[in-house]
Amino acid sequence: MSEQQIANAIRHKLVLSFIYKNEMRTIEPHLLGYDRDGQLTLSAWQTSGLKPGWRDFHVEKLRAMSTTGQTFAMPRKGYNPMDTTLTRVVCRL
Secondary structure, X not given: OXXXXXXXXXXXXXXXXXXXXXXXXXXXXXXXXXXXXXOEEEEEEEEEOOOOEEEEXXXXXXXXXXXXXXXXXXXXXXXXXXXXXXXXXXXXX
């Protein structure tokens, strides 16, 4: 899935699934941008996987990403659209 497709998922509040560190994850994407090391990073609320909560994922490490056909209604509690771990934001809720 490309940067453009992930940004589209954020704009339309589409739930995504993918494999990350050999584990299937399901997430609600909130923020996409570049971190201090220049890596494209996705900030998301993980709904399944190791345990629910906020996670950052390096996009280059995502495998088999797809939409689930589900949407989410609103940002999760604790969402910070001005997260300073990303130096350049591509897309945010």
